[in-house]
Amino acid sequence: MIIGSVNADYEPIILLRICGADAKVHEQTAIVDTGFNGWLSLPPDFIAD
Numbered sequence: 001m002i003i004g005s006v007n008a009d010y011e012p013i014i015l016l017r018i019c020g021a022d023a024k025v026h027e028q029t030a031i032v033d034t035g036f037n038g039w040l041s042l043p044p045d046f047i048a049d
Contacts, residue, residue: 007031011031011032012032013030013031014032015028015029016028016029020049026049028042
C-alpha cells in the first residue's frame, strides 16, 4: 500500500525514497500523475546533488 496525502491544489502527493550513486537514500515528494506514461523526472537540483 502506498500512503500519501492531498495538497491544497487537490493533487495526490507521495514520498519517494531514491538511492543515490553514493548509496545515500534521498527523499523527494512527488505528485501522482494518473496519465503516467512510464517516465519519471527529477528536479535539476536534486540530480545535481
